[in-house]
Amino acid sequence: MSQSVPMPTPSTVLLGAAGEALQWLHLPLANRHGLVAGATGTGKTITLQILAEGFSRAGVPVFCADIKGDLAGISQPGKPNPKVEQRAVATGLDDFSYEGAPTVFWDVFGQQGHPIRATVAEMGPLLLARLLELNETQEGVLNIAFALADDEGLLLLDFKDLRAMLSHVAERAPELSAHYGNVSKATIGTIQRRLLTLEQQGAEHFFGEPALELTDLMLLAPDGRGAVNILAADQLVQRPRLYATFLLWLLSELFEELPEVGDLQKPKLVFFFDEAHLLFDDAPKALLEKVEQVVRLIRSKGVGVYFVTQNPLDVPQGVLGQLGNRVQHALRAFTPADQKAVRAAAATFRANPAFDTQAAITEMGVGEALTSTLQPGGAPGEVQRTRIRPPRSRMGVVTLEERKAAVEHSPLAGKYDTAVDRNSAYEMLRDRAATVPEDDAPHPAGPAPVSGGNPWGTMGRPASSGPWGGLPNPSWGDAAPPAANRGRRRQMAQPKASAGGGLLGEILGGGNGRRDSAAGALAKSVARSVGSQVGGQIGRALVRGILGSILKR
Template structure:
């Protein structure tokens, strides 16, 4: 048996699957693609999370696109974090190309051009179906971690949430929470002290500054109503394909705290909403986070800890999370250790530091008698990657240099007109883009403050009137009758006493 035949059997045995799967491409031996040596990912293991990494221009985004397309075809909903604005083309079919035909001939897999059901989402000022969440939905613990508060400050946040719950004050947006902070150390200070204890003005000032920081990054657009429902992320179209929700984030690349805030809240909401799935054989939802280093950039230890915990737990709800970044070292080691699928595109070695990083990256992959992993990492072409996944039994599959299939949809963005048409065709945009500004903590407390001020004003006026009455009464009591004044005068009394003395003699 030739080396090629041995390798073919090695790959097909290693990637054998009994259940449903996604075909990424065919394995390569050296520079040759071994036709029909398919690299397949079982749907059953996709909720074990994954990584798509590689240098700029090596094909990471197209791999993400292929993955999303095939999940949609299998009836699995997808959420894509589109930081660079590259993924809207999923809504249109590929125009095709001779190079695509040549690639698929090598892979041994037919190419089919098609479009996919796409929902355009936004959390910023860009057009699209708007994603929002209320401050109450964040809760005191998550909000405190996002703001990176001290233990004392976190305690104050918990007290204020309790006060709002007790007084039926809806916390919908940041404006509401800022008003509660100001009320707690202003007009409402005495009321809160009686029921909840003294609240430090210095601490509330620090919390307020942290909120302003989030606002400056555009967080005020994310907090509010109407809250996005998780059920609208896990929709299936009339043809049984999973909806691909593309969240446009091109204008928040320089706002890492907002990105981290949004991602953590979204993961927490999905985790708390979806039921335990058990061993269902397919994921409920798959998230792809492009430019994933933005989540961890400038994140506090508490925030990192929360993200790590959610990533570990959320797979039990049938949710897979895939990080897309240039280098695996962009992902914290505790998160990286949770990733079952790794798709590694080429890395470039321009410096001694780069070469050292490549050697460390190679150690993340299983040993293979067919590859020198560190060497292959620098020689991968565009649209090629080293793939290591998990079998249905949870065992790592053989490391495979893979010629990846081409996207079936357009490998380019939608034109402005096409994008507008796509947004207008949305079945949920009207529901979430409606502006809702019902009475919440801000309006209720403003009314309460006005009543307190009016009450204090009336009390002050009453005091002034009472004081004036007392003053008037005193003046009246000192105005005596002229006869009485003479009778009570000292001279008169001495005269009377003198007369009495003489009479008695």
């Protein structure tokens, strides 16, 4: 069969058929988010797979968290099967063919795909404080550590940098308390213990360089299909705190970096978060409110967020109310709690007089679902009992050889695979202590300068144009572009809150992360206070403005 068949209706994604009526997800409304729910074994993963395929064929990049490993089959063509082909025709796929999607594999641990990393500075003190479940006093001390790193030009890239910075703050507690506020060594000890807990869940693999560039999640294949980014999460899901860290960081990064674009003809990016309850379990109320805020506002950035979970009640009501496109597979009502979930799921749909929604939820078989999508104009459609169409790609796992080949032939091969440990806060503080007596050690004149300008152009794409609408030119063949020639979103990878950048940072010499020379120290002594106080305060206020507005209490 043909391996490349264009979408018959570029503005829609086919879900399946309800009797003779085909059910579509409308791309101009796909950034209004969605929910895929249902009991184990009812077909949620297949629904996720056909949605990802549909978005990819429409030129929309996709990000999926693969919890069980069976979503990876989307990278391979399906095997010929008469029953699959009959169902495809019965559910509206008259042009059905077997084909895999252009796929990029990712893995926080770097074992089943390209590593995903972020720097501690990119995570920021507010988000880290939420994830570490710090109280207000502990959060304040963590903010002091980040502020001091800004003022002294110390780069916070990985966990050992943050640990060294906290120890440095503890050593200078009496001096810093007069300028930044009270610093307690006991409080720092508590933060260090919380960091140890997160580190034991594998966070040392996540924090570091090279950091992920968001544009690498928005690649297009040469035939115009969007890349399907699959995060291997079978190990990550066993570390729920790290899993939540990753999801929240990625949402906040997208919200902060992408420009406002309003409603587009199709999303710029669609995210599927499987096992969504792990994001919300035991989360404090303040954090849930911030997640709700991000989900509500990120729509205007052109990003659609789709939660996949067993029970709609797993998603907080404030977030659930933002999900306009719904696919509800069967639920089992064996206990009073199950019956409550069925009633709650039925109540979220626009009723259809043709059948009882609550009864249908418990009666549906595998591969059936209740669907309700936003119609042109934004109104929710009546709930329909739908037979979900089959995917064009493989339904199941991939072999180790197939995964390895996909990683080796990826357009990002070699870019993230090797960790980089640059000179940063840990090394700077170690060298300072080893070479200069503590009482005579000169402080760096100022913080590191902010690198580069705004890398985003129209609709969140790089300012430099390329042959595929300004996106990086990926090679889906045998050769990958040399890593040295790729652009970097954060060349210096310094904290987002870096202050005193630009011309002032160059004059003060704080951007090189090294101690001032003996000759320069005297000349810079006056400018030091300007760089640390004025530059630090203004820079932090400007550069952390967006993230602070999201996460600040």
